Amino acid sequence: MPTILEYLKQHSTDMEETLVRLARAESPSRNKRLSDRCGRVLADLFNELVGGETEMIEQQIVGNQYRFTLGSGPGQILIIGHYDTVWDEGDIPLREENGLLYGPGVFDMKGGLAITLWALKALKHAGVPFNKKVVFLVTSDEEIGSLHSRTLIEEEAKKSELVLVPESSISNSGAVKTFRKGIGIFRLEVSGKAVHAGINPWEGVSAIDELVLQLQDLKGLDDREAGVSVNIGTISGGTRTNVVADYAEAVIDVRFRTRKQGEALEAAFRSRPAFTAGAAVHVKGGINRYPMEETEEVLALYSELKAIAAEHGYALGHGGSGGASDGNFTAALGIPTIDGLGPVGDGAHAVHEQVLLENLPYRAALIAQLLARHLD
Structure with missing residues (x-):
């Protein structure tokens, strides 16, 4: 045979x-x-x-x-x-x-x-x-x-x-x-306060500004040597150029080598402090696969x-x-x-x-x- x-x-x-x-x-x-x-x-x-x-x-x-x-x-x-x-x-x-x-x-x-x-x-x-x-x-x-x-x-x-x-x-x-x-997909939703961008811009709260600060902070989780990546896949927000944005969001893909890394990423996303007074940050999604x-x-x-x-x-x-x-x-x-x-x-x-x-x-x-x- x-x-x-x-x-x-x-x-x-x-x-x-x-x-x-x-x-x-x-x-x-x-x-x-x-x-x-x-x-x-x-x-x-x-x-x-x-x-x-x-x-x-x-x-x-x-x-x-x-x-x-x-x-x-x-x-x-x-x-x-x-x-x-x-x-x-x-x-x-x-x-x-x-x-x-x-x-x-x-x-x-x-x-x-x-x-x-x-x-x-x-x-x-x-x-x-x-x-x-x-x-x-x-x-x-x-x-x-x-x-x-x-x-x-x-x-x-x-x-x-x-x-x-x-x-x-x-x-x-x-x-x-x-x-x-492993893979995680998170949606970061930021709420602010809309006002006229020319008349009283400092009375508003820009959701886009807050989102930028959030994303800069989250990119700090990138660690090439450890095999951890944070990719900002899509961003959107605002309505008009002359209006302070009252809403912005981003969808973020994270990849990681170990379960411990995934749990740390999850915790980092779940405990998002707002960097701008008056802004609110909400996180949806999570780890899809360890x-x-x-x-x-x-x-x-x-x-x-x-x-x-x-x-x-x-x-x-x-x-x-x-x-x-x-x-x-x-x-x-x-x-x-x-x-x-x-x-x-x-x-x-x-x-x-x-x-x-x-x-x-x-x-x-x-x-x-x-x-x-x-x-x-």
């Missing part, structure tokens, strides 16, 4: 066809009709390639979610992914050129879905016993914040001893992700993956991302989580989004052999 990698190489063309079928089923996050069509394609592929138990979890606003299950036993391994993309229908064409497949979601993250299906198929073909339950949970709203799927993800994670995330790898290098930053931290358990998983890759004849690197994924949710619960297991590619959320087709068997084998090690 061929090895898992040899088997997958023999089916490289079939793997490409699987990815093409998924990519053709375009699935913008906010288009339920198209998303549901993609979900059905995914379910059909699971049934054709893998078999097992399929459960559709109906949604009213976004595409339906899917829970695919294989095996049984006292333990559970969770694989999480999403089939929604940032692209509206027809935004970018699907095309193959020089061994690369370009198209909507091929890198983020339908390539990861395709290799997961084939990893599971390869394990079944090799006769690997599924002595634990493997749950492949695929959601439809990751690109818009996972508001409809977060509870489901966390419920499954709490039953699991390990979480694999076949999200896009680190661009071009194929390195896996052993950490992801980070996926690079723990000893995560590095141990990376070491296993590195060893498997060496067996396949290449060096596998690791690193992190300032962007978040649903793996942040599972890691925040203390479940060992490793991310970026998707194929080599580039251009997530960009018009040149692409996947290296010859890499698909190698990445599927990486997932399959890691699973085999933990299914005993």
Whole structure:
């Protein structure tokens, strides 16, 4: 019997066809009709390639979610992914050129879905016993914040001893992700007092002036060495040039490496003093996702993956991302989580989004052999 990698190489063309079928089923996050069509394609592929138990979890606003299950036993391994993309229908064409497949979601993250299906198929073909339950949970709203799927993800994670995330790898290098930053989004709303800017400007309270002072103070939280960033994304306020502004607001994105940093940022935003007499400052929003931290358990998983890759004849690197994924949710619960297991590619959320087709068997084998090690 061929090895898992040899088997997958023999089916490289079939793997490409699987990815093409998924990519053709375009699935913008906010288009339920198209998303549901993609979900059905995914379910059909699971049934054709893998078999097992399929459960559709109906949604009213976004595409339906899917829970695919294989095996049984006292333990559970969770694989999480999403089939929604940032692209509206027809935004970018699907095309193959020089061994690369370009198209909507091929890198983020339908390539990861395709290799997961084939990893599971390869394990079944090799006769690997599924002595634990493997749950492949695929959601439809990751690109818009996972508001409809977060509870489901966390419920499954709490039953699991390990979480694999076949999200896009680190661009071009194929390195896996052993950490992801946490994200917070805050809205700073400032109220003042409007007066005529020429007749009695000093009797007013400028919300814009106060907002400027607030933002200058908050930018002091930036710490490049520590991996903490404070980005003032949008600002607005005022009504006319000859009126002292009675309202101004800003929306601010923060990123951080550790939970402790996130808690400190939250506290700094919640305790905003007004710098201008008569101004009022209100803060909305908060931490959306705590980070996926690079723990000893995560590095141990990376070491296993590195060893498997060496067996396949290449060096596998690791690193992190300032962007978040649903793996942040599972890691925040203390479940060992490793991310970026998707194929080599580039251009997530960009018009040149692409996947290296010859890499698909190698990445599927990486997932399959890691699973085999933990299914005993």
